[in-house]
Amino acid sequence: MRVSTVLRMLLGLCRATVITGWVLDRSGHRPTLVAWVRCRADAPGRCGRCGRRGPGYDQGDGARRWRHVDVGFARCVLEGPAPRVNCSRCGPTVAVVPWARHDTVFTRAFEDVVVHDAVRSNKASAARRHGVTWRAVDGMCTRLLAEAMDRVDLLEGLIAVAIDEVKSKKGQRYLTVVSDPFTGRVVWVTEGRSKATVGAFFDALGSQRAAELEIVTTDGAEWIRTVVATRAPNAEICLDTFHAMTWATKALDEVRRDLWRRLKGKTAAKAIKGLRWPLLRNWANLTIAQRDTIRELETTNRRLFRGWLLKEELADIFRMPIRQARRALDDWLHYASRSRLEPFVRLARTIRHYRDSIEATIEWGFTNGIAEANNSVIGRIRRNANGFHNPAAFITMIMLDRGGLGPDLPWTP
Numbered sequence: 001m002r003v004s005t006v007l008r009m010l011l012g013l014c015r016a017t018v019i020t021g022w023v024l025d026r027s028g029h030r031p032t033l034v035a036w037v038r039c040r041a042d043a044p045g046r047c048g049r050c051g052r053r054g055p056g057y058d059q060g061d062g063a064r065r066w067r068h069v070d071v072g073f074a075r076c077v078l079e080g081p082a083p084r085v086n087c088s089r090c091g092p093t094v095a096v097v098p099w100a101r102h103d104t105v106f107t108r109a110f111e112d113v114v115v116h117d118a119v120r121s122n123k124a125s126a127a128r129r130h131g132v133t134w135r136a137v138d139g140m141c142t143r144l145l146a147e148a149m150d151r152v153d154l155l156e157g158l159i160a161v162a163i164d165e166v167k168s169k170k171g172q173r174y175l176t177v178v179s180d181p182f183t184g185r186v187v188w189v190t191e192g193r194s195k196a197t198v199g200a201f202f203d204a205l206g207s208q209r210a211a212e213l214e215i216v217t218t219d220g221a222e223w224i225r226t227v228v229a230t231r232a233p234n235a236e237i238c239l240d241t242f243h244a245m246t247w248a249t250k251a252l253d254e255v256r257r258d259l260w261r262r263l264k265g266k267t268a269a270k271a272i273k274g275l276r277w278p279l280l281r282n283w284a285n286l287t288i289a290q291r292d293t294i295r296e297l298e299t300t301n302r303r304l305f306r307g308w309l310l311k312e313e314l315a316d317i318f319r320m321p322i323r324q325a326r327r328a329l330d331d332w333l334h335y336a337s338r339s340r341l342e343p344f345v346r347l348a349r350t351i352r353h354y355r356d357s358i359e360a361t362i363e364w365g366f367t368n369g370i371a372e373a374n375n376s377v378i379g380r381i382r383r384n385a386n387g388f389h390n391p392a393a394f395i396t397m398i399m400l401d402r403g404g405l406g407p408d409l410p411w412t413p
């Protein structure tokens with residue numbers, strides 16, 4: 001096999017790329033493999049901006065360099081001509097090259113690897129790992145997302161959406177996040193949370209596709225529900241049970257805090273303070289010792305135990321088949337409103353108010369809470385990035401990760 005063929009395969013370059021020579025530069029502390037490349041002579045010149053064919057114009061600024069994926073211990077650089085074509089739409093423009101995107105000093109494969117790593121960890125660690133600046137990684141993420149968004153329309157063929165709000169950073173900063181509850185994919189994100197942001201989603205969707213929506217799941221926020229009711233006329237509004245469970249945990253925590261305040265100074269107060277997490281967690285995630293503590297409550301603190309039971313029962317109801325759930329919900333509302341625990345009496349009123357939406361959710365089986373999954377993953381993206389200074393950068397990473405628009409590794413079949 002010829003060396004140039006071996007090299008072409010090692011560097012993962014396609015057949016449209018010709019290697020005309022190579023040299024190993026040993027001046028740095030790591031060797032750099034420089035491979036000279038050009039397009040095949042018979043390939044027609046295409047505009048790098050719009051892809052139209054165009055006649056040759058000139059040799060541009062002469063030879064250019066593109067940083068490529070490392071080869072073993074060596075860094076790798078492709079060097080080659082970047083001639084211009086005379087595009088009928090864009091004017092004189094650098095022609096398409098198969099190894100790189102337009103207007104970048106990195107090869108396509110290198111950018112894919114870096115963005116892939118940035119999505120899985122964060123931009124700073126991808127920048128360190130590949131020896132480029134944070135700003136370069138940021139630019140790659142933006143460019144690759146724009147390219148992917150041109151290729152796929154995430155809003156096509158939706159029959160259900162989940163609309164949710166997610167904290168974007170400390171303080172009252174939020175994003176409105178729309179996802180497909182069947183796939184879990186985030187399909188649309190924007191800054192802010194208001195009737196206007198939900199309206200902007202429906203503008204992007206268009207009235208025809210909005211009419212095809214059969215289900216919209218949201219939390220109890222009225223600002224979402226009113227817009228959905230007018231813009232998606234055929235959709236049934238479901239209440240994500242993740243949110244209903246958040247309300248129940250809040251109610252239980254209020255009961256606990258109230259008791260703690262009343263017992264302040266007494267030894268019993270200390271015990272209640274330590275109960276916060278065991279009470280709020282799912283039963284299934286508790287240790288044996290924590291379970292025993294809760295069982296003891298039945299004799300030591302009836303009020304708290306009653307609250308805990310109400311929370312757990314509600315979680316069970318959300319997992320039941322719809323007919324059974326309806327009966328159980330009747331019972332639950334009856335007990336909760338007579339529980340003499342003020343937070344649960346209020347919760348019962350809220351749940352009555354949203355009852356239709358809750359039952360629709362149980363009926364459709366959206367009980368595992370796509371919003372919960374997205375909330376936690378988006379939280380992880382934010383933590384990994386140590387907070388985002390600008391919301392656009394945060395949205396880019398959400399779409400690359402949760403929107404499934406991040407690149408595969410170049411060697412993925």
Ligand SMILES: [Zn+2]
Pocket residue numbers: 047048049050051052087088089090091093
């Ligand atoms: Zn063009």
